[in-house]
Each structure stands twice: as C-alpha cells, then as structure tokens.
Amino acid sequence: MLWRDIWVHRRYWIAATMVFAFGIYMGAAHDGMFQRYVTDQMRFLQEFSRVAGSFGGSSWALFLIIFFNNAIKSLLVVGLGAGFALYPLFFLVANGIMIGYLVSNPAAGMSPAEVAAALLPHGIIEIPAVLLAAGYGIRLGWISGRAILLLPIEAARKRAAEEFRAFFAVVPALVVIVIVALLTAAAVESTLTLWLVRGMGQ
Secondary structure (H helix, E strand, O other): OHHHHHHHOHHHHHHHHHHHHHHHHHHHHOHHHHHHHHHHHHHHHHHHHHHHHOOOOOHHHHHHHHHHHHHHHHHHHHHHHHOOOHHHHHHHHHHHHHHHHHHHOHHHOOOHHHHHHHHHHHHHHHHHHHHHHHHHHHHHHHHHHHHHHOOOOHHHHHHHHHHHHHHHHHHHHHHHHHHHHHHHHHHHHHHHHHHHHHHHHO
16 A cells, blocks of 8 residues: 555655755855855764773674664654655755765765765665655645645545545554664664774774
8 A cells, every 4th residue: 555655645655765965065066155064964963972882892782873863863854744745855964965065075074986985885775765754744745734724615525534544554564664774774773883983984
C-alpha cells in the first residue's frame, strides 16, 4: 500500500528532491553567502563528535546518537509539514546548502574526497529516506493549507477529510520504512564512514 501511495503521490517527493537539489546548488554556487551558516553548523557537528567521543569512542554510542538525531528530525519533517510545509522546505534547503558548500569548498576543512567519503556510504541510504519523509511533510502541508483556505466550502472539507484519512493510513508504514533506513544508515555511518574518514585523515 505504501509503495503504491508513494508512486501515486510521487510529485511530492520529486518536489522534495528538487528543493534539496536547489539547496545544494545554492551552497555550491554562492558559498560566500553561506559561510557563516556552514561555520556554525560545523561547530555543532564538532560538538556532536565531542559528545560521541565522551562515550569512549564506542561505535554503539555513536550509532545511537546518529540514529536518534536523524530519526527525530525526519519525524519532525513529516509532522511539522502541517504548517504549510514550511519546516520540510527549510530543512531541505538548509541541508542542501550544507552539502553543496562542503563539496565545492575544500577550504571548509575537508577535501572533496574526504567529503565524499563522509557522505556517500551512508548518504545513499539516508538521503532517500529523508527525501521520502520530506515529501510526505510537503504533502501534509499541501493538504492542510488547502483545507484551511477552502474551509467554508463543504465539498473541499469532504475532500480534505478523505485526503487526511488516506495520508494517515500510510504513516505507520512510512515511519517503519524511514526508521529501518535510518537504522541502516546510522550503522554504516558509525562504522564504515568513520573508518574511511579516519583512514583518509591519517
């Protein structure tokens, strides 16, 4: 049922992909505009690494931190999409800018090869899961926004009720798929990705 729903409403995750790609383009083509933003995010990631290191470098601790961080954000992307899809759109652009900046700007502290090693192993799993979640967040925002704007119209209210029922009917399966994907990505990031980055840094 979920796969059919994803296909029927593919325009939403296609839109999510396009917004994410736009963020990557902005980060790569206009890196000077976002230097401060990326620097602040890098400080956060360094603090993130410090917290993980405080657990004695345990892969399990790193795995749990990465997983819960990504899972919470992905679920928020879906749920907060109800607010006219503003949060998922912001989330996609912000993360796209971060990736675009780092890939195009070796001066950010990592070479392009190191960025690729840090992103690709888990990114090929994590990014599609996040885009799927964001697509559903955008869809929820569209349904909610149209329901609010057309509230006085009875036919529109009935249509909105049907769309909400259809949306929430697939949410449990969506959550399972996203969580499984993020579990896998976190396992890769806390082991293979970490090993690759450390190896390249030596």
